[in-house]
Amino acid sequence: MDFNLVVSTGRRLEGRCADELKYIGDLVGMRIAQTSFTGFDGLITGYVDGDPVEFTRRLKDLVTGGHYVPRFVLKVVPVMRTVSTKIDEISKAAVELAGRYLSANETYKVEVRKRGVDLDRMDIIDSIASKISNKVKLEGPDKVIQVEVFPSRTGISVIREDDVFSLMRVSVGSQQSGE
Structure with missing residues (x-):
């Protein structure tokens, strides 16, 4: 099983996280081809069609722009x-x-x-x-x-350190013009 995203969520929320990850993929225009439960609480892997680093950047833009705030996807690490x-x-x-x-x-x-x-x-x-x-x-x-x-x-x-998406580190809807 190959993956190019490692995604953190809450315990016992892995299924909802996988669904939300696919929804986010649709929102940012990058299809999530598969998700898998890792066997570790609060952790799934995913496979995005395309560049996983670009996926995390688009996700960050989506959140900082105030367009969508994930409920279950807490952190996404791109894997090359x-x-x-x-x-x-x-x-x-x-x-x-x-x-x-x-x-x-x-x-x-x-x-x-x-x-x-x-x-x-x-x-x-x-x-x-x-x-x-x-x-x-x-x-x-x-x-x-x-x-x-x-x-x-x-x-x-x-x-880069900021290529990892972390909901805790992203300020929601506070991106200012000119940034």
Whole structure:
């Protein structure tokens, strides 16, 4: 099962979240082809036809413009690539994506969220960071290498921190003209 979105919601609201995600896809003009329950409370994955980073940006515009406020979709993390949950595969894909999306002078940090696996978080980070020559910056980096680890598949992205949609961090309907 591949996915390009990791979506957080409340416990036992996964079904409603999946329905709302499909509705949001219609609103922003990007079809949600599938959603799946991850087996972890309050967490589903989805697959959007098109660029998942563009999806989160459109969702953010929708909310800040005051056009729609999600009730069940609380956070959406875009995923650029999925691989088998093995450190060497995770590291290889992360380094390849960093080579494509991280320019020579940009700083970065590796963010790992793992669920239901006994892989060590620092082992994952070290396996990636040891192969990237860019400067690490833990606070306010230019890019984040986002690693979403699940038992069988892991999603990886190289994104800006604000490419993650978080309802808690978005001010609803307060976008001002000229921004």
